[in-house]
Structures are given as C-alpha cells and as structure tokens.
Amino acid sequence: MSRPFRRHDLLHVVPDVWAPALACYPPLADLPLLRNWAERGWPVIVRRHGGAEERHLVPVGVPLPGRGRVGLVIPPSGAALPPSFPPSLRATAGVADRSWRATIDALLAVGVRSGVEPSAFGSLLWQHLTGLAYLSPHSDLDVLWPIRKGLDVLSLVFSIAAVQRNAPLRIDGEVIFPDGSAVNWRELWNVRCASGQGVVLAKTMEGVQLLDMASLPGIGQPA
Numbered sequence: 001m002s003r004p005f006r007r008h009d010l011l012h013v014v015p016d017v018w019a020p021a022l023a024c025y026p027p028l029a030d031l032p033l034l035r036n037w038a039e040r041g042w043p044v045i046v047r048r049h050g051g052a053e054e055r056h057l058v059p060v061g062v063p064l065p066g067r068g069r070v071g072l073v074i075p076p077s078g079a080a081l082p083p084s085f086p087p088s089l090r091a092t093a094g095v096a097d098r099s100w101r102a103t104i105d106a107l108l109a110v111g112v113r114s115g116v117e118p119s120a121f122g123s124l125l126w127q128h129l130t131g132l133a134y135l136s137p138h139s140d141l142d143v144l145w146p147i148r149k150g151l152d153v154l155s156l157v158f159s160i161a162a163v164q165r166n167a168p169l170r171i172d173g174e175v176i177f178p179d180g181s182a183v184n185w186r187e188l189w190n191v192r193c194a195s196g197q198g199v200v201l202a203k204t205m206e207g208v209q210l211l212d213m214a215s216l217p218g219i220g221q222p223a
Helices: 015-023 089-095 098-114 122-130 153-163 185-194
Strands: 044-046 058-064 066-073 119-121 142-146 171-176 183-184 199-204 207-212
Touching: 015 066, 066 122, 089 098, 089 119, 089 122, 098 142, 098 153, 122 142, 153 171, 153 185, 171 185, 183 185, 185 199
Parallel strands: 142 171
Antiparallel strands: 044 058, 058 066, 119 142, 171 183, 183 199, 199 207
16 A cells, blocks of 8 residues: 555445445445446445544445445555545536536636636546536535645635636535645635635545644744
8 A cells, every 4th residue: 555545536446345244234235336336347436434443444325326425444455546535626527517617627726826727526526537417406515625735725725715606506515735634715715705714624534523723733924
C-alpha cells in the first residue's frame, strides 16, 4: 500500500474476495446488480468505520440506483489496485444534464483560480463510472475539494457560495484537508457568515468530531 485508505477512495475489489464479503450480508447477496458488481469492474467507495466494525477491515459503500448506498467491509488484500481518488469534475461533466453545464464551468473556474482540482462524487460520479441512471431532476451536484497546505480555505468556500447563488441546483460536497479530515463547504460558510467563530463537524475514517473552525488549517479572512 502506498498510503492508508481514506474516505472517498475508490477501490476495485477482486471478484474472489467480493463474493464471500457479500455473503456476510444475506439480504444484499441476492441483488443481481450487487452480486455482479466486482465482475463488471465497477469500484466501491471507502467510507468511515461503523461503530461495531472491525478496524482491520476496510469499510466500503456501494450505491445502487434508487436504493441508496449499502455498506459492507472487505479485507485490505481484497483491492485489485491501489486506492484512487474520484475522477475530476471536469472528467465526469459529460454525463451531466445540459442545465448543469454553466454551474460546472463556474466551479471549474473556481478551482483554477484557487489551485484546487475539484472531484465529483455522488450521483454524477456513479453515473460516469457505471453508465447506470443515478442522476435525476432532484439530484445535487456533489463536489470534493482536496486542498493543499497553505490554501485560503474561506476564499475557496465563498467562491463556491457565489456560484451557488446563480445555480439551478444544490451544490453539495466537502473540503478535504491535507490530513484527510473533511468538512462540508456549506457548514464552513454558514459558521463564517453567522459569527466567524464556532464549531464544525469534521469527518474522518474513524468517525466524526466537532472542531473549532479556527483550528482548521487555512482558515483566514474571505477574499
């Protein structure tokens, strides 16, 4: 392994590992789409550990169109390839509805100005990866913003909020800090707009915790 598993990592599971892992969840094992998931070459996504899950196993999620996401665990040796971060928003934009195009272009421009390459997740990601119908008129545009050390996070967040004001859909997603912890961009924006001080919910592989926003790296005055 080149690095530890992180939330949102994509893993391709060896089919011989997938079958016994799925067998541990009898209600799921008979779902045809899920049963053949690994054989089709589709990835799973790493999620945070559940309370009772063994920490030596890798917690993963599998989204199913119209069914939400199901969770299971696999051994670390079950990955056919090293983990990879989700593809860029630019790479996945082709499957989005035309009405999303201006919003996606505006977010890509934010990324260029900020020096951040936004990535897709949620419905846009899974429709791009599988070709299945995940997107609907009610879908959010889910975007990950993996930042580098020293970036002005609040300038980025306020730029996203400016795009949201003219967007025909909800922009959701997370700012991912260099240590792998993540905070919803909207929560950072709301706290900054409300008082400039307060706590935010940060997610890691091990769970969630409340952090003083001022303790997060790159929190300064918005541009």
